Amino acid sequence: MSFVLVQVIVGGLLLGAVYALFSSGLTLVWGMMNIVNFAHGDFVMLGMYVAFMVFTLFGAGPLAGAPIAALLLATLGVIVYFGLIRDIMKGPMLAQILGTFGLALLLRYSVFWWFGANFLSLPQNIVGGTFAVFGLRIEASRLLAGVVALLVTLGLHLLLTRTSLGSKMLAVAEDSTAAQLMGIRPDTMQAIAWAIAAGATGLAGALIATFFYIVPTVGETLGIVAFVTVSLGGFGSVPGALVAGLLIGVIEQLSAYLIGAVYKDIVVYALFLSFLWFRPQGLMGKS
Amino acid sequence: MRRLLWASVLLAAAIAYPLLFSTPFHQRLGALVLLYAIAASAWNIVGGYAGQVSVGHVVFFGCGAYAAMGAYAHFALSPLVGIPAGIVFAVAIAAIIGVPTLRLSGHYFSMATIAVAELVRLVVTNTDYLGAAVGLSGPTVPRNVFDLSFISALPYYYLFLAILSLTLLITWWMTNSRMGFYLRAIKDSERAARSLGAPASRTKLYAFMLSAGLTSVAGALYAMMFGFVDPESGLGILISVKLLIMAALGGAGLLFGPLVGAAILVPLEEISNNLLGGSGAGLTFVVYGAIIVLIARFQPGGVLALANRLWERRGKAAKATLEAGASHAP
Numbered sequence: 001m002s003f004v005l006v007q008v009i010v011g012g013l014l015l016g017a018v019y020a021l022f023s024s025g026l027t028l029v030w031g032m033m034n035i036v037n038f039a040h041g042d043f044v045m046l047g048m049y050v051a052f053m054v055f056t057l058f059g060a061g062p063l064a065g066a067p068i069a070a071l072l073l074a075t076l077g078v079i080v081y082f083g084l085i086r087d088i089m090k091g092p093m094l095a096q097i098l099g100t101f102g103l104a105l106l107l108r109y110s111v112f113w114w115f116g117a118n119f120l121s122l123p124q125n126i127v128g129g130t131f132a133v134f135g136l137r138i139e140a141s142r143l144l145a146g147v148v149a150l151l152v153t154l155g156l157h158l159l160l161t162r163t164s165l166g167s168k169m170l171a172v173a174e175d176s177t178a179a180q181l182m183g184i185r186p187d188t189m190q191a192i193a194w195a196i197a198a199g200a201t202g203l204a205g206a207l208i209a210t211f212f213y214i215v216p217t218v219g220e221t222l223g224i225v226a227f228v229t230v231s232l233g234g235f236g237s238v239p240g241a242l243v244a245g246l247l248i249g250v251i252e253q254l255s256a257y258l259i260g261a262v263y264k265d266i267v268v269y270a271l272f273l274s275f276l277w278f279r280p281q282g283l284m285g286k287s
Numbered sequence: 288m289r290r291l292l293w294a295s296v297l298l299a300a301a302i303a304y305p306l307l308f309s310t311p312f313h314q315r316l317g318a319l320v321l322l323y324a325i326a327a328s329a330w331n332i333v334g335g336y337a338g339q340v341s342v343g344h345v346v347f348f349g350c351g352a353y354a355a356m357g358a359y360a361h362f363a364l365s366p367l368v369g370i371p372a373g374i375v376f377a378v379a380i381a382a383i384i385g386v387p388t389l390r391l392s393g394h395y396f397s398m399a400t401i402a403v404a405e406l407v408r409l410v411v412t413n414t415d416y417l418g419a420a421v422g423l424s425g426p427t428v429p430r431n432v433f434d435l436s437f438i439s440a441l442p443y444y445y446l447f448l449a450i451l452s453l454t455l456l457i458t459w460w461m462t463n464s465r466m467g468f469y470l471r472a473i474k475d476s477e478r479a480a481r482s483l484g485a486p487a488s489r490t491k492l493y494a495f496m497l498s499a500g501l502t503s504v505a506g507a508l509y510a511m512m513f514g515f516v517d518p519e520s521g522l523g524i525l526i527s528v529k530l531l532i533m534a535a536l537g538g539a540g541l542l543f544g545p546l547v548g549a550a551i552l553v554p555l556e557e558i559s560n561n562l563l564g565g566s567g568a569g570l571t572f573v574v575y576g577a578i579i580v581l582i583a584r585f586q587p588g589g590v591l592a593l594a595n596r597l598w599e600r601r602g603k604a605a606k607a608t609l610e611a612g613a614s615h616a617p
Contacts (some may be wrong), residue, residue, distance in 0.1 A: 030394075036394040036397075036398070038397070083584075084580060084583075084584055087584055088583050088584060088587075091583070091587055092338070092587060093338060093340065093393045093394075094334070094335075094338060094340055094535065094539055094587060095583045095584075095587035096583075097340040097342075097393070097394070097397050098340070098531070098535055098579050098580075098582060098583040098587070099579075099580060099583035099584060101342070101528075101531075101579065102532075102575075102576045102577070102578070102579025102580035102581075102582075102583060103576065103580055104576070105528065105572055105573075105575055105576030105579065106573060106576030106577055106579075106580060107576075108572075108576075109569045109570070109571075109572035109573045109575075109576060110569075110573050112569040112572075113569035113570050113573055117569075220405075220524065221405075224398070224401060224402055224405065227398045227402075228402075231395070231398075262409070262413055263413075265405070265409055266406060266409050266410060269402045269403075269405055269406040269409075270406060272399075272402050273384075273387075273399060273402060273403065273406070276387045276388055276391070276395065276399055277387040
């Protein structure tokens with residue numbers, strides 16, 4: 001295998017870890033409440049803008065921007081849950097899709113209106129340049145994003161499977177009435193799930209803000225990436241999202257390198273549609 | 288019978304409108320309302336009646352628009368020739384998306400339609416035959432009346448009115464056919480409908496294909512009126528959004544819902560664009576987003592459903608007072 005190809009694959013894995021991080025938020029909410037957040041990609045977009053604002057206001061890099069973005073987005077997640085999701089959850093499918101889709105438009109075009117449609121970017125060297133590992137040239141910002149995203153995704157998996165909070169959330173996902181009888185408040189658990197899901201997007205957005213283009217409509221593309229990841233990994237499964245996210249990151253970077261940058265989104269969308277045709281339950285889902 | 292009366296009053300008002308408001312601005316506005324009402328009514332068949340929220344209807348819109356302009360640009364034919372071609376493309380694409388996704392939960396369908404819309408937009412933007420990012424133009428100087436290139440909006444207005452009436456007739460006919468009954472049963476409970484023998488997937492697919500074909504006609508008409516199509520105006524995801532919000536605001540699953548929605552939103556957008564200029568583009572969609580959220584949260588049935596309910600309540604109240612009065616009578 002050529003050396004450049006290895007370089008491209010490593011880049012894909014690092015980006016894929018970030019995809020996995022924000023997709024696990026989507027899969028958590030979907031698996032637990034059977035609701036799909038069409039504004040998920042726009043939450044990531046907000047995370048990017050928070051990182052941008054933190055830099056322009058305080059001159060601080062993603063080490064400060066990421067926790068702030070995570071906190072702000074988690075708060076937004078709770079607000080969205082109590083203000084909108086809790087009510088439309090019980091409503092018809094049309095109301096569910098309209099609700100989160102309208103939220104996506106609201107967020108996307110509020111940012112558009114405020115910041116304009118121009119591409120923004122953070123300085124390249126904000127996390128300290130590029131260095132070589134075994135001869136591979138890796139940007140520090142991408143390495144930081146990939147490693148942090150991987151650790152947080154794994155942490156999220158442990159939180160859901162190994163802690164009492166995770167068990168409670170699982171119980172609500174299984175049967176919220178039964179959970180209520182056991183003394184668990186479904187409302188609180190679902191609000192926590194929204195906080196975690198939105199916090200993950202904020203973190204992911206702030207992490208990629210250092211090397212991704214920042215534009216109000218980026219959420220649309222990222223939202224589709226999250227959806228592809230979740231449907232590939234099987235909904236409700238964080239490990240599935242992790243594997244699928246890494247895979248999509250690699251496929252995207254490889255097709256950008258081999259076919260051309262314009263076609264990387266085309267490849268991902270086509271992959272998604274072919275998956276819907278042949279394996280709608282996802283890579284790890286049961287048929 | 289009363290519905291027929293209402294429909295004829297509405298039609299008469301629509302025919303009279305451009306004669307009463309004869310300025311170019313009002314005629315153009317009226318034509319745009321009717322055009323969006325056609326597309327939103329087409330969306331309503333699958334989104335409202337079948338309950339499958341498509342966010343990719345712009346693909347079908349684009350099929351019609353590109354076929355109409357392509358017929359002129361590549362074959363020097365009347366854009367009208369493109370209409371049947373557009374319908375064929377749209378129905379074929381609907382079948383390709385619909386067969387796998389309509390078996391799955393509604394969310395998959397919505398997301399798959401977004402992915403298809405973006406996929407088609409990206410492919411067209413990189414295809415030179417379809418004009419790439421610049422798009423295709425129609426006849427600038429009409430060779431004859433079949434080029435459908437008019438300076439005044441009036442001919443478009445009546446053409447759109449005729450097509451809208453046809454679309455609503457087809458929709459009405461569909462709701463009263465066996466297919467309409469199946470769709471209603473499926474929307475209430477797909478499992479129950481299946482167990483009673485309604486062919487759920489097939490019925491939803493037919494509704495999707497019918498809706499796609501009608502949407503492509505709207506796209507062709509749009510391209511004829513504006514004389515060109517490019518990836519943004521023919522395949523941009525925001526067009527899907529507009530159709531969806533018009534139907535939902537007016538009342539998804541109601542015959543006149545999309546028309547009511549278009550009659551509210553198109554003037555709103557024109558006015559806000561006139562007042563705010565180019566900088567208002569973002570703000571218009573902020574308002575759109577807020578309206579969608581509010582409908583979903585408080586009034587998922589739309590304006591028309593709310594009006595119906597108020598009307599019935601008033602009717603009941605009037606009846607109640609009447610009965611109360613009657614019982615008190617000696």
